[in-house]
Amino acid sequence: MPPKMTRRAWLRLGVYGTLLGVGAYAFVGEHRWLRVRRLAFAHSTPCRIVQLSDIHYKGDQAYWRRVIQQVNTLQPDLVCFTGDLVEDANWLPEALEILRHCTAPVYGVPGNHEHWSHAPVDALEAAFEATGGAWLTWQWVDLPDYNLVLIGADEMRLPKAIPELGFRLLLTHYPAHADRLGDQHFDLILAGHSHGGQIRIPFYGAPLLPGKVGPYDRGLFHTPAGPLYVNPGIGTYYINLRFACRPEITVFDLGG
Secondary structure, X not given: OOOOOOHHHHHHHHHHHHHHHHHHHHHHHHHHXXXXXXXXXXXXXXXXXXXXXXXXXXXXXXXXXXXXXXXXXXXXXXXXXXXXXXXXXXXXXXXXXXXXXXXXXXXXXXXXXXXXXXXXXXXXXXXXXXXXXXEOOOEEEEEHHHOEEEEEOEOOEOOOOOOOOOEEEEEOOOXXXXXXXXXXXXXXXXXXXXXXXXXXXXXXXXXXXXXXXXXXXXXXXXXXXXXXXXXXXXXXXXOOOOEOOOOEEEEEEEOO
């Protein structure tokens, strides 16, 4: 007969089993478990905006196609992308081919990985324009149908002569940009970059964050420059792991 397990052995087994389960969940489950979060903002003209950020596409076609399919089911009026489509420019043609299946216009700004990978700007511009949107680098675009001015930042810089009228929506990769806008004010600022930390400890938060995040790691914040929403991203960086920080598609319903 096998010997009876002691109470200490059962406890050790429980601890090890829990750690194994948490590890398996983080590596296998959560980093592809899409979440849709919805927020509403007052505006004179109804408009649905979907935000995507930090795809870090590395060849997982099935996942990226599923993201675009999910976006299409949400029936947005426009999609805003806040940087880091790829880490390696070799993956860019494939990532952009899938992006073209988005049924709403897609407007995007570069993240640090677009610069670091030397992703060709002409390819990005062509793909985003093919959706009816635009690749915005130090540019703004007026969308009169929605009484909306969409502003694209690159690095921590803004375009000049931004109109003061309408709903002013700023796209920037870096959350900390919100603290460097001086006396300018926006009705909504969308950012990414942080990944929400990818790993979050309950009741503590993210133990590690990249630079240019500041205190804005994930979610909605109120800043002197206006409300800031930091999307935790779709992909992962360095390791394919998320814990207590699901990948997110964010929906903003203006007016209506």
